[in-house]
Amino acid sequence: MVETSDQWIVDRTGIRQRHIAPPEMATSDMAVEAAKIALEARGIPATDLHAIIVCTVTPDMMFPSTACLVQDRIGAKGAFGFDLVAACSGFVYGLTTAAHLVASGEPKKVLVIGADTMSRILNYEDRSTCILFGDGAGAFLVETAEEGQEGFIDYLNEIDGSGGDALKMPAGGSRLPASHETVDQKLHCVHQEGNHVFKYAVSKMAETSRLLLERNGLSVEDIDLFVPHQANRRIILAVAERLGIPLEKVLINIHEYGNTTAATIPLATRDAVAQGRLKNGDLVVFAAVGAGYTVGANLWRWRF
Numbered sequence: 001m002v003e004t005s006d007q008w009i010v011d012r013t014g015i016r017q018r019h020i021a022p023p024e025m026a027t028s029d030m031a032v033e034a035a036k037i038a039l040e041a042r043g044i045p046a047t048d049l050h051a052i053i054v055c056t057v058t059p060d061m062m063f064p065s066t067a068c069l070v071q072d073r074i075g076a077k078g079a080f081g082f083d084l085v086a087a088c089s090g091f092v093y094g095l096t097t098a099a100h101l102v103a104s105g106e107p108k109k110v111l112v113i114g115a116d117t118m119s120r121i122l123n124y125e126d127r128s129t130c131i132l133f134g135d136g137a138g139a140f141l142v143e144t145a146e147e148g149q150e151g152f153i154d155y156l157n158e159i160d161g162s163g164g165d166a167l168k169m170p171a172g173g174s175r176l177p178a179s180h181e182t183v184d185q186k187l188h189c190v191h192q193e194g195n196h197v198f199k200y201a202v203s204k205m206a207e208t209s210r211l212l213l214e215r216n217g218l219s220v221e222d223i224d225l226f227v228p229h230q231a232n233r234r235i236i237l238a239v240a241e242r243l244g245i246p247l248e249k250v251l252i253n254i255h256e257y258g259n260t261t262a263a264t265i266p267l268a269t270r271d272a273v274a275q276g277r278l279k280n281g282d283l284v285v286f287a288a289v290g291a292g293y294t295v296g297a298n299l300w301r302w303r304f
């Protein structure tokens with residue numbers, strides 16, 4: 001489709017394969033599967049959920065929200081929910097939001113789902129973006145900690161809208177509604193200034209994670225695992241170097257999935273748990289930078 005090579009893609013991004021949803025599968029379909037797996041792993045019915053947060057930039061449609069579609073399909077009667085749009089930082093913001101919902105009042109369970117079907121918004125004539133993204137979904141159940149147990153510890157989230165032009169899908173909203181022109185000009189696809197995003201991602205992911213640790217009196221030695229958003233292997237390596245964190249403590253799985261936007265962190269965490277790299281009681285930092293710009297880091301004591 002474009003002039004590129006496997007060598008270029010592997011060298012410049014670290015991506016070896018991606019997963020692409022079949023035409024009949026939309027974001028809510030993947031989100032429902034992720035939700036069911038999470039509920040089954042915890043052994044609770046969907047009716048126990050207080051809220052469902054679906055982090056996505058590729059909802060099935062603008063409204064109803066994907067959260068509503070998921071709520072209905074899994075039978076989470078009585079739950080409320082909404083979609084959270086923060087691009088690649090979506091899941092980190094979803095975790096922060098869920099933690100605060102859970103902390104307010106009575107014991108609660110909130111399902112946070114990161115799900116994106118990026119293949120639907122790629123321009124397969126743009127070699128600088130079409131090689132980066134894949135489709136996927138993952139979910140965390142956030143619930144009230146047991147008496148005396150630590151769970152969510154702290155967060156440092158920030159948005160910087162001055163970077164909005166560097167990464168966007170220009171059309172399809174109230175500014176540029178769909179028309180023949182917007183379709184012809186591929187304005188319903190991802191547009192990115194890759195270099196700008198790359199530099200911002202490295203400096204902000206490192207800075208935010210470092211500040212978050214510092215203000216909690218922690219250093220990288222105290223952390224059991226660092227789970228960064230998976231946008232580019234070179235971004236992750238540069239962030240790890242700036243933080244001074246050894247690669248044994250950094251989860252990298254971009255070679256298997258590419259950049260799945262809001263789904264990278266739950267997919268990476270699932271792999272970390274399966275590989276025995278994240279265990280009950282471990283201290284973990286989740287960090288991301290995404291379109292907006294959006295920036296976020298969360299510090300958690302992992303419980304599972």
Ligand code: COA
Pocket residue numbers: 003004005008009012013088127128129131167192193194195197198201231232259289290291
């Ligand atoms: N195959 C071959 N060549 C490619 C290519 C591809 N798929 N994509 C870009 N190139 C070319 C460019 O055209 C350019 O050629 P030129 O020098 O003749 O103009 C050259 O490679 C270098 O381009 P550049 O953009 O400087 O490459 P890069 O090393 O920055 O890598 C990205 C490009 C997109 C992989 C990289 O910038 C990136 O990962 N950015 C961040 C993306 C991201 O994280 N997005 C999501 C936000 S969370």
